[in-house]
Amino acid sequence: MASAIAAATAPPTGAQHSVLLLRRANDYLAATLRARYRVLSFYDSGAPLPAFLAASAATEPEPPRAALVVGGGAIRVDAAFLDAAPYLRCVVTTAAGLDHVDLAECARRGVLVAGAGEVFSTDVADHAVGLLIDVLRNVSAADRYVRRGLWPVQGDYPLGSKLGGKRVGIIGLGSIGSSIAKRLKALGCVIQYHSRRPKDTVSFKYFHDVISLATESDALIVACALNDQTRHIVNKEVLGALGKDGVVVNIARGGNIDEAELISALREGKIAGAGLDVFEKEPVVPAEFFSMDNVVLTGHEAVFTTESGSDLCDLMIGNLEAFFDGRPLLTPVLPK
């Protein structure tokens, strides 16, 4: 098993450091990595994860001290993972979110963690704003309507609703939330937010809890991390407070919203609409959404543009180089 893994990625001349690759790599990333490091690819090995990690310990001349991990639930860097790979000293993750990395366990073991920094922020923010405009102004619904040839037959599609003056409540005002706020301000929206603590660098109105935010907002945008405190942060009560003219946009994690309650609220007209890029059990999307015209659905693509792909590669390589050179990580999550 070990020899099969070793043979799959023959080291180029002069390469010293080994790197675990725990994500499917596109051509650009694979080529860039292989030019610099000895790459041990989990998906190429075909082995189960524990066996792969155990076998990697035997790598010559040294076991891989760094790992590149994808986000999105496929692999969790938790205690079991770290126990199986005690040689690992640095985890470089490529997701916007960090819910697949047990930061406490990494901190306990002194494992460095590098995140995606702000590489994704602009694309996610662009997409969030696109979803909000779409839901309020029925862009996708009108597109479907026209494509079905209904315009000449049934006349105009019903009116949408103005963006300007809408009170938009952003849950989580990090790099993504701030980028969203900047764009929506230019569109004439009134920005307010909830986060764990108020940010004294911004002048937007702060709400201590999500229910008060929802009560005074026309739209909610979920832009926070997924963790134990934020699971189902948008629940039945919050949807009720948002109200029958309110809309919700989620570009964070499906788990941030109680999906079953969202479906009920939409079906019963308790809220006016939703724009969703993420779902609780991707890529499965509840079929109840498919017949709703006041919902816009995209397949977890807010982060993905052709440009952000190469930006991300550059950042990952930059973090790996920094680690192996003994320099501070470019986008450290741990140490803080």
Next chain:
Amino acid sequence: METTASSTADESPLVLLVQPLFPEFAAALAGRYRFVLAADADPAAAAEARVLLVPGLAPVTAQHLARLPALELVVGTSAGVDHVDLDTCRNRGLSVTNAGPAFAVDSADYAVGLVVAVLRRVAAADAYVRRGRWAADGDYPLATKVSGKRVGIVGLGNIGSRVARRLAAFGCAVSYHSRSPKPSSPYTFVPALLDLAAGSDVLVLSCALTDETKHMVNREVMEALGKDGVLVNVGRGGLVDEPELVRCLRDGVLGGAGLDVYANEPAVPPELFGMDNVVLSDHRAVVTPESMRGVLEVITANLDAFFSGRPLVSPVQLCTLNKR
């Protein structure tokens, strides 16, 4: 609301209508003016009428205008007034008003919505997910970044200037083309449309349709915009050579399009229905309940101003190269 005979007993000013008012407008204006449908007006009313109100986009031709010798003002209810014979209006010294800024914000918002929707393939991705293809076939292909794109705006009026401001907040580099530069604008002026297209990733059309601007976006311009370029039109269908647009999209000469307006509404070229790189809407960019209230305010303000001898609120320039 509308009467078929003029009545000298009624003190309200007479306003002729090219077609019936929206019910909401009729209700709001009830009692302030005497509305008569132009087609039903008796000779006395036609001879007396000083104002013609044009609900929607009903055409106002030289023949219509010739029947109204006392006419002084044509009140439009839309952003564009290319459905009114402006040459005849100018020759007769008539004033023409449009919806002013009432629709500008919503048009600009919608234009931005179309830019994001086309670049990020939102509508196509939505259709993909709705058909259950995400679970079955995997991720929808990558789309392209909005932030940082070079945006060229054709027409920097009420709508164009607002589009510029919004896309600048997305980190887009904004340039514009118009008949003449706007010194107060922070954006780069490009004298030739072809050069603007060549230097842009996205071209947004927000200018009036006139003899000069008809089919301004032709094959040459679309080739200059290019295979990764996107055209967004919230102006008038006539600004674009539509059959050529369809060919350019089909052949990959142009990368994509977001269209709110067409040459022969509500007819939309059916070849567009099968294209994933196109977002189609039913001339709705302007329409929200708030903008309808807004345009009602502008109409009322123009009528009040006219009948009390004050300056009009949203007059349209009727010089030879009409812009707005």
